[in-house]
Amino acid sequence: MKKHYQFENDVEKILFSEEEIAERLSVLAEKIDKDYFGKRPLMVCVLKGSVLFFTDLIREITLPVEIDFMSISSYGAGATTSGEVKVLKDLDNRLDGRDVIIVEDIVDSGFTLNYMTKLLSSRNPASIKVCALLDKPSRRKVDIKADYIGFEVGNEFVIGYGLDYAQKYRNLPYIGILKRSVYEK
16 A cells, blocks of 8 residues: 655655665665675765665675764755755764775765765775765766766755655655745745
């Protein structure tokens, strides 16, 4: 039975269904398994938006992995980036000599990811790669790219499957476009 979410009327259009997301996660996990065969990467979940993607992804990966969490933001409660990046929660693990995979919900302006990769690179990891559920190259302000990409999106405000607007919509099982009338109030 399909669930009805009380705020689904705020969704203009579904971009990627639950099934499409699951299929893409399987492909990403296979690539990571192949690229890190014989290794034990540290998977870093960027909170809060990546948590659903992260948990589903690591369950698809067949390698032994370790996990850690980092909370970093350049948005606050707004619809656009402030450009100022803040670390709200740092990693618990040391990175010396580790293969690190940052798991991000969306690469938008690139400010947050650029800041994070520079910060983590200064901690002497063996390698750092980025796995992003969504890539929005049309909004890029910093030259940075993810190594593993779920889907490319246009310049729409996307929500669901962990992505939010003002802490709402994260629990939608799909990725959709938020109606402009919701965030242009």
